[in-house]
Amino acid sequence: xxxxxxxxxxxxxxxxxxxxxxxxxxxxxxxxxxxxxxxxxxxxxxxxxxxxxxxxxxxxxxxxxxxxxxxxxxxxxxxxxxxxxxxxxxxxxxxxxxxxxxxxxxxxxxxxxxxxxxxxxxxxxxxxxxxxxxxxxxxxx
Amino acid sequence: xxxxxxxxxxxxxxxxxxxxxxxxxxxxxxxxxxxxxxxxxxxxxxxxxxxxxxxxxxxxxxxxxxxxxxxxxxxxxxxxxxxxxxxxxxxxxxxxxxxxxxxxxxxxxxxxxxxxxxxxxxxxxxxxxxxxxxxxxxxxx
Amino acid sequence: xxxxxxxxxxxxxxxxxxxxxxxxxxxxxxxxxxxxxxxxxxxxxxxxxxxxxxxxxxxxxxxxxxxxxxxxxxxxxxxxxxxxxxxxxxxxxxxxxxxxxxxxxxxxxxxxxxxxxxxxxxxxxxxxxxxxxxxxxxxxx
Amino acid sequence: xxxxxxxxxxxxxxxxxxxxxxxxxxxxxxxxxxxxxxxxxxxxxxxxxxxxxxxxxxxxxxxxxxxxxxxxxxxxxxxxxxxxxxxxxxxxxxxxxxxxxxxxxxxxxxxxxxxxxxxxxxxxxxxxxxxxxxxxxxxxx
Numbered sequence: 001x002x003x004x005x006x007x008x009x010x011x012x013x014x015x016x017x018x019x020x021x022x023x024x025x026x027x028x029x030x031x032x033x034x035x036x037x038x039x040x041x042x043x044x045x046x047x048x049x050x051x052x053x054x055x056x057x058x059x060x061x062x063x064x065x066x067x068x069x070x071x072x073x074x075x076x077x078x079x080x081x082x083x084x085x086x087x088x089x090x091x092x093x094x095x096x097x098x099x100x101x102x103x104x105x106x107x108x109x110x111x112x113x114x115x116x117x118x119x120x121x122x123x124x125x126x127x128x129x130x131x132x133x134x135x136x137x138x139x140x141x
Numbered sequence: 142x143x144x145x146x147x148x149x150x151x152x153x154x155x156x157x158x159x160x161x162x163x164x165x166x167x168x169x170x171x172x173x174x175x176x177x178x179x180x181x182x183x184x185x186x187x188x189x190x191x192x193x194x195x196x197x198x199x200x201x202x203x204x205x206x207x208x209x210x211x212x213x214x215x216x217x218x219x220x221x222x223x224x225x226x227x228x229x230x231x232x233x234x235x236x237x238x239x240x241x242x243x244x245x246x247x248x249x250x251x252x253x254x255x256x257x258x259x260x261x262x263x264x265x266x267x268x269x270x271x272x273x274x275x276x277x278x279x280x281x282x
Numbered sequence: 283x284x285x286x287x288x289x290x291x292x293x294x295x296x297x298x299x300x301x302x303x304x305x306x307x308x309x310x311x312x313x314x315x316x317x318x319x320x321x322x323x324x325x326x327x328x329x330x331x332x333x334x335x336x337x338x339x340x341x342x343x344x345x346x347x348x349x350x351x352x353x354x355x356x357x358x359x360x361x362x363x364x365x366x367x368x369x370x371x372x373x374x375x376x377x378x379x380x381x382x383x384x385x386x387x388x389x390x391x392x393x394x395x396x397x398x399x400x401x402x403x404x405x406x407x408x409x410x411x412x413x414x415x416x417x418x419x420x421x422x423x
Numbered sequence: 424x425x426x427x428x429x430x431x432x433x434x435x436x437x438x439x440x441x442x443x444x445x446x447x448x449x450x451x452x453x454x455x456x457x458x459x460x461x462x463x464x465x466x467x468x469x470x471x472x473x474x475x476x477x478x479x480x481x482x483x484x485x486x487x488x489x490x491x492x493x494x495x496x497x498x499x500x501x502x503x504x505x506x507x508x509x510x511x512x513x514x515x516x517x518x519x520x521x522x523x524x525x526x527x528x529x530x531x532x533x534x535x536x537x538x539x540x541x542x543x544x545x546x547x548x549x550x551x552x553x554x555x556x557x558x559x560x561x562x563x564x
Binding site: 015 | 297298300301304307364411
């Protein structure tokens with residue numbers, strides 16, 4: 001698991017992440033993915049390529065597999081990587097490790113698009129973004 | 142769309158559902174699904190079959206397709222239905238309609254399991270739950 | 283109570299408003315106040331007076347008195363009114379009614395300021411905002 | 424500030440803590456207070472004195488003074504202390520420091536009660552809780 005992802009993001013849980021069932025709410029896992037995604041975007045320089053209100057990233061679809069319940073307090077490490085780059089979209093994958101245990105408590109994936117917000121349609125990814133994700137992942141994506 | 146789902150749940154958006162991008166946050170769609178799911182469970186009598194701390198439902202996986210941005214204030218109608226019943230798990234599908242428009246702004250699906258919480262493993266669905274979902278959906282699921 | 287507030291905002295609770303204690307979380311009451319405040323601002327035409335990124339409202343302080351626990355599902359009616367207008371700040375009061383019961387489950391208050399965001403300091407309220415709040419409340423505030 | 428509080432709790436902000444205004448939402452400050460409170464309760468042994476569903480703490484009132492906007496990403500240190508112990512209630516105070524700056528971005532206070540949940544009324548604080556808070560604060564509270 002440690003080698004599958006180059007980028008790991010540390011997240012302490014919050015008590016309020018839990019719902020009335022007494023475990024972390026299922027929607028909150030998507031927030032954990034978002035926290036990791038934002039830091040990944042920072043790492044690959046995506047934020048600098050955005051044109052506020054005009055061009056930037058959008059979530060096309062996202063899924064999560066819940067393998068074990070998470071209880072607060074826990075120290076999470078969320079692995080994130082880019083798995084595929086297409087013309088207007090790219091794919092991300094995640095795994096959530098809990099308190100140093102080796103087996104993920106959850107994993108998931110996102111399809112992202114590069115979007116012209118005004119026209120509400122996907123447009124080709126900026127070349128520097130492709131390059132920086134390929135360079136970061138050290139792979140021909 | 143109206144006929145695809147028998148159960149529709151009305152949800153007014155909240156301003157805080159939006160994130161710094163100025164649209165409803167991607168994790169919040171999963172909360173909308175959860176609101177619909179809780180009402181569906183109520184409709185098919187699931188809550189009465191739970192044994193607190195021992196037996197009940199758990200989310201196995203959940204995905205969402207984001208087709209259009211949602212902005213507050215909006216009046217949402219979330220359609221939900223059971224699409225499949227297996228031995229220990231069952232499938233749900235959702236669509237989110239916005240302000241009376243006919244085309245969904247998002248759709249998604251969940252795999253649910255009936256779980257023995259103490260043993261942390263899926264167990265067969267209670268027969269009355271199978272029956273009530275089949276009866277409600279008027280289908281051989 | 284009904285006559286104390288002219289403006290009432292209807293809010294259905296959400297299951298996730300509850301925390302692991304099984305009741306609505308204390309921070310969520312502040313979100314209920316915010317929902318009411320946003321609608322009140324709409325009613326008195328505040329939003330039209332904002333200059334994005336330059337001039338607009340800011341919360342100076344906010345308090346809540348928790349009188350009874352709220353459990354989902356509940357239908358809330360939040361009363362909101364302007365109680366005082368000063369040079370650069372104004373005061374709001376709230377009460378939360380639950381399921382048609384006459385006694386508030388919570389009440390609270392906010393001090394708002396009109397703020398020059400770039401200089402990070404309070405500036406005098408726009409005259410039209412003073413006038414519209416006085417007119418709406420039918421009082422010399 | 425450093426000496427005012429003995430207990431400090433570290434909180435990294437999350438992107439979603441911010442609202443469409445682009446700063447940390449006002450209700451979220453109350454969540455930061457809650458995170459600190461939970462850790463304080465742990466420190467003074469409160470959690471061990473609870474009788475689930477019967478006896479435990481409840482928030483009576485809570486206020487926050489917002490002195491400066493907080494933007495993600497930020498590293499927060501929340502100071503918390505017990506300022507007063509009465510028969511059935513006690514008082515807490517908080518300050519939020521941001522990125523190592525000496526002046527608080529926010530401060531606030533809570534009145535807590537020890538509550539018989541079934542009778543929905545405040546009852547005298549357990550003597551061990553009084554003692555442990557006095558001992559921790561090194562004061563005659």
